[in-house]
Amino acid sequence: MNANLTRLVTAAQKPARRIIGLMSGTSLDGLDVALCRFVGHGPATQVTVEHFATVPYSAHIRHEIRRVFAQPQVELQHLTLLHAWLGSLHADMVLACLAQWQVEPAEVDALASHGQTVFHAPRHQHQLPDWPNATLQLGDGDHLAVRTGILTLSDFRQKHVAAGGQGAPLAVYGDYLIFSQPGEDRLLLNLGGIANFTYLAGSLNAAAVFSTDTGPGNTLLDAFVRELYPGTQYDENGALAAQGTIQPQLLAALLHHPFFVATLPKTTGPELFNVAYVKAAQAQTGTHDLSATDLLATLTTFSAAGVARAIKQAFGTNPEFTVYVSGGGMHNPTLMAALARELADCRFSTTAALGIDPDAKEAVLFAILANETLVGDARPIGTGAQAVPAITLGKLSFPA
Ligand SMILES: Nc1ncnc2c1ncn2[C@@H]1O[C@H](COP(=O)(O)OP(=O)(O)OP(=O)(O)O)[C@@H](O)[C@H]1O
Ligand SMILES: CC(=O)N[C@H]1[C@@H]2OC[C@@H](O2)[C@@H](O)[C@@H]1O[C@H](C)C(=O)O
Numbered sequence: 172m173n174a175n176l177t178r179l180v181t182a183a184q185k186p187a188r189r190i191i192g193l194m195s196g197t198s199l200d201g202l203d204v205a206l207c208r209f210v211g212h213g214p215a216t217q218v219t220v221e222h223f224a225t226v227p228y229s230a231h232i233r234h235e236i237r238r239v240f241a242q243p244q245v246e247l248q249h250l251t252l253l254h255a256w257l258g259s260l261h262a263d264m265v266l267a268c269l270a271q272w273q274v275e276p277a278e279v280d281a282l283a284s285h286g287q288t289v290f291h292a293p294r295h296q297h298q299l300p301d302w303p304n305a306t307l308q309l310g311d312g313d314h315l316a317v318r319t320g321i322l323t324l325s326d327f328r329q330k331h332v333a334a335g336g337q338g339a340p341l342a343v344y345g346d347y348l349i350f351s352q353p354g355e356d357r358l359l360l361n362l363g364g365i366a367n368f369t370y371l372a373g374s375l376n377a378a379a380v381f382s383t384d385t386g387p388g389n390t391l392l393d394a395f396v397r398e399l400y401p402g403t404q405y406d407e408n409g410a411l412a413a414q415g416t417i418q419p420q421l422l423a424a425l426l427h428h429p430f431f432v433a434t435l436p437k438t439t440g441p442e443l444f445n446v447a448y449v450k451a452a453q454a455q456t457g458t459h460d461l462s463a464t465d466l467l468a469t470l471t472t473f474s475a476a477g478v479a480r481a482i483k484q485a486f487g488t489n490p491e492f493t494v495y496v497s498g499g500g501m502h503n504p505t506l507m508a509a510l511a512r513e514l515a516d517c518r519f520s521t522t523a524a525l526g527i528d529p530d531a532k533e534a535v536l537f538a539i540l541a542n543e544t545l546v547g548d549a550r551p552i553g554t555g556a557q558a559v560p561a562i563t564l565g566k567l568s569f570p571a
Contacts, residue, residue, distance in 0.1 A: 175322075175569035182322060183545045186210065188280040189221070190545075191321070192538030193261060195287050195310075197364030197390055197441055198499060199236055200404070201227040202261055204268045205534035206279070212547035216348045218539060222272045223531040226264040239289050241441040250289070250309070257287055258314025265319055276320045283541035283565065284325040285533075286310040291440035293337040295433060306338035316568035324541040324565030334560030339438040340367040343382035343559055345539035347552055350495070350525055351375055358482065358492045359522065361533065362500025364390040365440055366478050370485065377550070381485075381557035383436035386477030387444040388500045391470045394446050399463040406467055409505025415468030418461055424452035425473045431480050436557055472509045474500070479513035491516045497529035540564050 182188055187210045194203045206222040228236075239245040239253060261284060269276060286308030293304045312325030328338035346359050346369040357371040366388035372379035392412070393405050406412055425448075430439055449470065453459045461469070482490050494517050500506050501521055511519060521529045544563040551561045 175571070178322060178569075179545075179567070182280040185280065188542070188545070189278060190281045190283055190538040190541050191265060191279055192534040192536065192541070193265065193282065193284040194534040194537055195228075195261070195285065196533065197288060198393060198405075199228055199233045199240070200499070201225045202264050203531060203534035204265060205531045205538060206268075206272065206274065207535055207538040209538070209542045212542055213550065214348055214351065216539065216542065216547075218349060218527075218535065218542075220528060220531055220535060222268070222274070223528055223534070224268050224271075225530065226268065232260065236287060236289070241290060241445065243442075253287075253289075254309045254311050255314060257310035258312070259318055261310050262315045262318035265315070265321075279321050281541050281545065282315055282319060282321045282323040283327075283537040284310060284312055284315055284323060285327060285537050286325060288440070291338065291438065291442060293438050295430075295437065296439060296443055304332050304337045306332060312566060312568035316570045320570045322570065323568040324544055325568060326566045327537060327540055327564040329566075330562050330564050331560060334562050336560050337436075337438040340369070340382045340384060340436070341540065341564065342367060342533070342536050343369045343380060343552060344543070344564070345536040346382070347371060347377065347380050348539060348543075349527070350522070351380075356492060358494045358517075360478065360494050360496050362388040362474075362496060362498040362503075362506065363533070364388055364393070365444075366474060366498075366500070367438075368478070368482065368494075377552050378554040381436060381553045381559070383481055383485075384438045385481035386430065386439060387470075387474050388498065389474070389503070389506075390441050390444055391446075391449060391473070392467060392503075392506075394441075395449070395463075395466060395470060398446065399466075405499075406471075406503065406505075409471065409503040411464050412467040412471040412505040415462065415464030415466070417472050418456075418458050418465055418469045420456040421452055421458045421461065421466075421469050422473055422476065424456045425449065425469070426476055426480070431477065432484075434556060435481065435485055468505075471503070471506050475506060475509035475513045478510060482514060489516050490514065493518045493520055495520050495522050495525055497522045497527075497532040499530070501529055
């Protein structure tokens with residue numbers, strides 16, 4: 172048997188294995204690196220996060236990604252170079268983390284790399300008749316495998332698209348395995364650049380589980396803070412938005428988009444929710460001269476209202492859940508206060524209460540997906556239009 176296959180089978184047969192999950196999201200703040208230890212698979216999965224770090228992206232890296240990020244037209248040479256460059260860059264970031272944690276690459280059984288989403292194109296968003304759902308993540312897995320010497324799984328979204336999905340959200344596969352709890356209906360809400368949630372039934376009925384994006388999380392806030400306060404990356408602790416007043420006409424115009432009434436599940440990205448989207452709504456409502464803080468206050472409530480709309484769309488007007496929040500938006504008290512207003516009957520907690528660092532959650536998720544691909548099974552989740560494809564995800568790259 173080929174030595175790579177022997178290595179693969181050995182990793183799959185171990186009673187416990189270490190997998191590093193990597194996530195770099197739409198916020199372009201950095202690469203999240205989570206070294207996880209797994210025992211078991213499927214609903215019996217036990218995962219411990221041994222180490223976690225976010226390796227910040229430099230201004231240079233952010234600049235090079237933004238040259239193509241969510242752009243319908245790009246320089247093809249730059250896109251091609253980025254694919255290789257980001258693969259090597261992510262590999263070096265992993266090696267630096269391992270050195271700091273005093274863990275040898277040989278002690279790690281697999282790397283699970285999400286890559287950098289540069290364009291997300293579900294059919295409802297590109298609206299090109301006869302063209303499929305599509306999504307593109309850069310940072311090639313072979314570069315990670317060869318440079319780190321670690322067996323790598325990557326490019327998790329393509330199979331979801333191939334099997335009939337939109338390529339996202341994938342969190343549902345991992346959320347279902349590690350956060351389901353008998354007797355408690357749970358909502359897991361991730362406030363990243365884009366917000367999404369997973370519903371888990373206390374009955375443990377897999378058919379009832381589903382997940383969806385809800386619209387912008389931090390992406391518009393970040394984009395306008397960058398534009399209005401040059402040199403600043405985000406509204407730290409929601410302090411700017413907290414000084415502003417919500418502009419109701421603009422808020423209504425922002426929410427007036429087919430995305431917010433489209434059936435669940437749905438996905439989106441900064442290809443739709445971007446500066447141009449907001450400026451069009453400002454032009455339409457004559458609010459282009461709104462102060463920076465009023466605009467940020469309105470955008471903060473817009474994100475919260477999008478989350479609330481999707482939850483109410485699924486569960487009716489007065490949903491009562493414990494909502495377990497993760498992602499960078501949970502550090503924004505103005506956004507969290509807006510959510511508490513929009514979902515008055517919900518209680519808010521974070522995934523820390525469930526044993527997973529909320530900043531690490533998405534990176535852990537990709538490690539879980541890799542663990543399932545190595546040792547688990549494809550299993551049915553959801554039903555009807557909300558069913559997620561029963562597949563294992565990720566492509567294999569061997570180091571040699
Ligand atoms: N202290 C803070 N105050 C306000 N906002 C914060 C704070 N810390 C983080 N954030 C927000 O969180 C963002 C980063 O979030 P996160 O890392 O979850 O996004 P991501 O993983 O890139 O997104 P996605 O899940 O859409 O891929 C920052 O850009 C910022 O908007
Ligand atoms: C195409 C893409 O990268 N989508 C991300 C993004 O960030 C949040 C939201 O939009 C979600 O759909 C997805 O990520 C998470 C990890 C997911 O697939 O569950």
